[in-house]
Amino acid sequence: xxxxxxxxxxxxxxxxxxxxxxxxxxxxxxxxxxxxxxxxxxxxxxxxxxxxxxxxxxxxxxxxxxxxxxxxxxxxxxxxxxxxxxxxxxxxxxxxxxxxxxxxxxxxxxxxxxxxxxxxxxxxxxxxxxxxxxxxxxxxxxxxxxxxxxxxxxxxxxxxxxxxxxxxxxxxxxxxxxxxxxxxxxxxxxxxxxxxxxxxxxxxxxxxxxxxxxxxxxxxxxxxxxxxxxxxxxxxxxxx
Amino acid sequence: xxxxxxxxxxxxxxxxxxxxxxxxxxxxxxxxxxxxxxxxx
Amino acid sequence: xxxxxxxxxxxxxxxxxxxxxxxxxxxxxxxxxxxxxxxxxxxxxxxxxxxxxxxxxxxxxxxxxxxxxxxxxxxxxxxxxxxxxxxxxxxxxxxxxxxxxxxxxxxxxxxxxxxxxxxxxxxxxxxxxxxxxxxxxxxxxxxxxxxxxxxxxxxxxxxxxxxxxxxxxxxxxxxxxxxxxxxxxxxxxxxxxxxxxxxxxxxxxxxxxxxxxxxxxxxxxxxxxx
Numbered sequence: 001x002x003x004x005x006x007x008x009x010x011x012x013x014x015x016x017x018x019x020x021x022x023x024x025x026x027x028x029x030x031x032x033x034x035x036x037x038x039x040x041x042x043x044x045x046x047x048x049x050x051x052x053x054x055x056x057x058x059x060x061x062x063x064x065x066x067x068x069x070x071x072x073x074x075x076x077x078x079x080x081x082x083x084x085x086x087x088x089x090x091x092x093x094x095x096x097x098x099x100x101x102x103x104x105x106x107x108x109x110x111x112x113x114x115x116x117x118x119x120x121x122x123x124x125x126x127x128x129x130x131x132x133x134x135x136x137x138x139x140x141x142x143x144x145x146x147x148x149x150x151x152x153x154x155x156x157x158x159x160x161x162x163x164x165x166x167x168x169x170x171x172x173x174x175x176x177x178x179x180x181x182x183x184x185x186x187x188x189x190x191x192x193x194x195x196x197x198x199x200x201x202x203x204x205x206x207x208x209x210x211x212x213x214x215x216x217x218x219x220x221x222x223x224x225x226x227x228x229x230x231x232x233x234x235x236x237x238x239x240x
Numbered sequence: 241x242x243x244x245x246x247x248x249x250x251x252x253x254x255x256x257x258x259x260x261x262x263x264x265x266x267x268x269x270x271x272x273x274x275x276x277x278x279x280x281x
Numbered sequence: 282x283x284x285x286x287x288x289x290x291x292x293x294x295x296x297x298x299x300x301x302x303x304x305x306x307x308x309x310x311x312x313x314x315x316x317x318x319x320x321x322x323x324x325x326x327x328x329x330x331x332x333x334x335x336x337x338x339x340x341x342x343x344x345x346x347x348x349x350x351x352x353x354x355x356x357x358x359x360x361x362x363x364x365x366x367x368x369x370x371x372x373x374x375x376x377x378x379x380x381x382x383x384x385x386x387x388x389x390x391x392x393x394x395x396x397x398x399x400x401x402x403x404x405x406x407x408x409x410x411x412x413x414x415x416x417x418x419x420x421x422x423x424x425x426x427x428x429x430x431x432x433x434x435x436x437x438x439x440x441x442x443x444x445x446x447x448x449x450x451x452x453x454x455x456x457x458x459x460x461x462x463x464x465x466x467x468x469x470x471x472x473x474x475x476x477x478x479x480x481x482x483x484x485x486x487x488x489x490x491x492x493x494x495x496x497x498x499x500x501x502x503x504x505x506x507x
Contacts, residue, residue, distance in 0.1 A: 013268070015335050017278050023270075041280050048245070050245065051246070052246040052247065053249040054251045055257040056252050057252055060256065061255075064259070069428050075280075083500075083503055084375070107262050110255070110258045110262065114254050114255040118251045120249035138453070149441035159437045162503055166430065166500065167248070170455055170458070173485070174457060174458060177334070177457065177458045220266065223271070227274050230277040
């Protein structure tokens with residue numbers, strides 16, 4: 001009996017290894033893709049006349065904002081599905097997406113101020129995108145802190161799922177509040193970076209960058225999922 | 241206005257370096273943790 | 282009256298009675314509220330920022346943090362006396378448990394707000410003669426929303442190691458939309474602006490309440506299940 005019980009976790013550890021390897025390859029490709037995007041953005045995309053070179057931060061800033069939102073939405077959706085289906089894979093995925101989301105949120109929240117300073121003269125602006133991402137960052141951090149503080153796997157999964165869904169439903173309210181606030185308190189008219197009528201080369205670079213960032217999200221989540229899989233496999237083997 | 245675009249290339253470099261550091265740093269952190277949890281026991 | 286409502290009232294009454302006996306949550310929250318108001322007053326430059334400009338924010342920051350202190354204490358007290366487990370063993374539907382806890386928390390927070398408001402009038406010298414009903418209404422509207430979220434998060438936080446820290450960390454993002462709305466409405470009320478200027482914010486508060494009270498009530502079952 002003990003011999004048979006011993007074989008199952010080893011298979012899962014091997015599967016974790018496969019998953020991690022796959023994730024590393026995807027991430028590697030994505031990172032190379034982003035390197036290509038950097039070359040594209042710096043060498044083969046026109047310079048924006050009013051903003052100068054700093055505008056090129058846009059090609060990193062916007063895709064990372066998109067990935068943050070994607071990561072967070074999936075945390076919420078996976079949480080909701082977990083409460084319904086109780087499949088541990090959903091919880092593992094949610095944990096992975098949350099951690100990866102923090103990484104992209106950090107990129108967004110650092111490139112944002114670095115871009116804002118030369119363009120708007122201030123490090124921080126309470127514009128809709130930055131403010132929302134800041135919120136997502138805090139929600140992510142709370143989510144991960146809660147996960148770290150709950151030891152029982154099933155309780156941790158349930159609690160995280162609840163926070164995830166509630167967080168996801170909070171997003172429209174934050175967005176609406178910021179929007180209402182800003183329409184009532186008009187901010188100084190500023191250079192509106194990007195937004196409609198982008199020249200074709202800029203749009204092209206932006207889209208390729210977004211695709212590469214999304215691929216990187218997939219790669220990172222795959223690795224992180226593999227790590228969670230391995231950790232669960234270990235726990236099962238040590239307990240069983 | 242036919243003025244020159246502002247000379248703010250330094251910010252661009254800073255942002256690209258920071259972003260790269262975060263993304264690469266996270267990748268390395270993931271790789272290290274994966275190696276640790278997958279070690280043969 | 283339906284069984285679960287009766288159960289909810291019983292649970293709420295138990296909590297409130299326990300708190301009235303020990304008085305710790307109310308006391309700490311009241312002291313906290315007073316301190317915040319005093320600090321706000323000394324932290325501003327009277328020549329730069331008039332009391333009326335600062336007042337709505339000062340009031341709502343006070344309400345928000347005092348509410349968190351009150352909600353934190355209510356769950357920790359119960360944990361210390363092991364009463365929560367006893368409660369879970371009894372065949373109480375989670376909806377009744379949630380409603381009971383929510384009512385008790387609302388009672389605590391309302392009590393703290395009722396104490397903080399006169400202090401606020403005193404320290405900030407505001408004239409509430411016409412704005413009072415509106416302020417009370419707004420306070421009720423905003424408070425229900427974040428207390429509902431605080432009730433369910435409190436139930437989770439109390440099972441973790443750093444419960445006192447976990448509740449604020451989880452709850453603060455959720456307090457922002459009701460706080461923004463409440464401050465906007467309060468400042469307009471104090472300036473005697475027409476109702477039409479506040480409708481958007483009031484609608485936001487109302488929708489937030491409906492969504493999050495419902496969500497918290499539904500999700501509570503997943504938090505207390507064994």
